[in-house]
Amino acid sequence: MHYTFHWDPAIRAMPQLLWGAATTLEIAALSMIFGIALAIMLALFAQSHNPILRAIHVTWVEIARxxxxxxxxxxxxxxxxxxGLQLDSFPSLVAGVTFNNxxxxxxxxRGGLRAIPETQVRAARSLGMTAPQVFVSIVLPQLFRIVFYPITNQMVWAILMTSLGVVVGLTDDLMGVTQQLNVVTFRTFEYFTIAAVLYYLLAKSVTVTARLMAGRLFRY
Incomplete structure (x- = not known):
């Protein structure tokens, strides 16, 4: 083995890599926001008596998983x-990761909704609350508490999935910036090692933040 390590170029490229890491986090956050909204819709579809809505839920989940x-x-x-609907790399990656999320x-x-006692919904309706009010004020707060940790895990997975953007030509995220720097300098080990550390720090920051949030939100 005659490989000589040169870390100086990689260290000098840290601003570019950090900017790519910020873009990676942006993509993951957007895909989670859209993904959560769609997941709630699909979970409601699963509880519907309409066979078409239930079929949409099953088809989406089966393909995604x-x-x-x-x-x-x-x-x-x-x-x-x-x-004929050509999307740029950024929205394509966001849409793809959103679909998976x-x-x-x-x-x-769906499991969280089933865990919420139906008696709470009936009690709220008996007090005069409308169905949307019950869902927003009674169901959603409990639902997010139940699925808090699955959401955290999916956020970590979304951060790692953003690396797929390089295969559709995305050059602004962490993997894209790393690949561009590697093509120019051929310092593969140095750049990808730093990128791996940054991915690890992003993922770890999500889990640590979630743990701190859980300690404050779920103390009762």
């Missing part, structure tokens, strides 16, 4: 493009 995340990103970027979280939300 039983196909590679790379396939889902490809289908958004290349699949929609072949149908929604599929996994939908089952967590």
């Amino acid at each position: 039983n196909t590679p995340a790379l396939f889902q990103v490809y289908m958004v970027y290349f699949g929609l493009g072949s149908l 929604a599929g996994y979280l939908a089952e967590a939300f």
